Amino acid sequence: MGVNNVVLLEALEWFDETGQELLHRLPEEGSGEIKYGAQLTVRESQAAVLFYKGKAGDAFGPGRHTLKTGNIPIVTKLLSAPWGLISPLRAEVFFVNLKVFADLRWGTLDPVAFRDAELGLVRLRAHGVFNIRIVQPVLLINTLAGTMGRYTTEQVEDYLRQVIVSRFNDYLGEHLRTLFDLPGRFDDIAAGLKRALEADFARFGLALDGLYVTSITPPEEVQQAIDDRSRLSVIKDMDNFVRMKAAMAMEKAATGTGEAGAGLGLGLGMMMPALFGNLQGAGGRAAAGVAAVQARCAECGNDIPAGARFCPFCGHEQLVSQQCDHCGANLPPEAAFCPRCGHPADEHPREVVCPGCHATNLPGAVYCNQCGDRLG
Structure with missing residues (x-):
């Protein structure tokens, strides 16, 4: 030259x-x-x-x-x-x-803290790309390059990345309530973040020609919580969903061999009445939106579905032919004395049979424990 x-x-x-x-x-x-x-x-x-x-x-x-x-x-x-x-x-x-320098990368080296309205404090990682161009050459020389013989995008990219991440954290805190609102908002976040960064770039004679958000990633446990919530929003009938999952588990357990398979099958069998006890005749009650009435197991004290024949927690039989008048324990057939308190087993009123589903109910019952219809 x-x-x-x-x-x-x-x-x-x-x-x-x-x-x-x-x-x-x-x-x-x-x-x-x-x-x-x-x-x-x-x-x-x-x-x-x-x-x-x-x-x-x-x-x-x-x-x-x-x-x-x-x-x-x-x-x-x-x-x-x-x-x-x-x-x-x-x-x-x-x-x-003066050309546009495209495909410059920005991202969080360390996760940034975001206080989610529903999940609490969450640490996020975010990545994207941005484009820059020079609009004031003298200002660029005096503020960034100085007397350097050459100045490249590699030298300025690290600094600009830190500026973008800092503004990104502020923007999320001001404009995003929860991560559940994040899907479909990447373009809005990118546009708002670009406006917030214009003054930071202009002071160096640069223009932010474009900024794009490619990913905003919470920790794995938070992602799992979001996925679970999404699945729940798809499921319209939780009761039938649980019954379907239980049936699938029992089918899988039935193919198992050995003591483990037998034990699992026994446990699921004990849960069967609680899971499927309300299937018969429950269409009218479910359609009317009536919540399932909870009963209490006399043996272990846990709440169980009304009409369940066995307690899903301890396996105790709930519907019996007679009970001890003294302590309320279930009496074996033709028992002369209560096995719990020793009180004599006297003559008891007859059981009530439901005219609709023909299920046997305890003496004095007003509603059928099986189908919920009124007795008598």
Whole structure:
């Protein structure tokens, strides 16, 4: 390029072969003795700034320009003898790349804290891409590049990434209530975050040409909670869903062998009455939206579904032919004394048979424990 020759004039131009340089300085080794009449060629995607005597001049647009300095060929060399034949009229040209630098990556190196309205404090990771372009070349040189001979996107990307993450954390805290509202809002978040970052980029002579959010990821346990909630929103009839899952588990257990399979089958068999006790005749009650009435097991004291024949917790039989008048324990058939308190088993009223489903109910029952219809 002939920047520091003694006699000939300079012809200055620059090509970015890497596609990643924001700016490039000529001469590359520092300032030079750019002479009066040197030719400067600037491409459409570039701008050039002449620094003369340490001060920035106007930016040159596309085209060929003639530079005017105090350096005259040969004469300047002779007059600069007191300074070791180095002219004090130093000059350099900064070429600035005005194209859009696309596909720059941003993301959280460490999770950022977000206080979710429903999940509490959650740590999030987020990633995306952004595009930048230079809109004020002199400001970029004075604030970021300084006297560096070349300045690339790799050098500025780390800093801009930190700025984006900081604004991202603030934006989520102000505009997002809970992660359950996140699906479908990536575009809104990206647009709002871009507006919040415009001033941060403008102070360096940069414009944020585009910003995109590709992922916002909570911890695995939070993702599991979100997935569970999504599944529950799909299930319209939880009772039938639970019964279906129980039937599938029993079918799988039936194919098992050995003591483990037998024990699992026995446990599920004891739960069968509680799971399926309300299937018969329950259509009218379910359609009317009536909640299942809870009963209490006399043996273990746990709440169990009304009408269950066996307690799903301890296996205690709930519907019996007679009970002890003294302690309420179930009496075996033809028992003379209560096995719990020893009280004599006297004559008891007869059991009540439901006329609808023909289920046997305890003496004095008003509603059938099997189908819920009124007795008598």
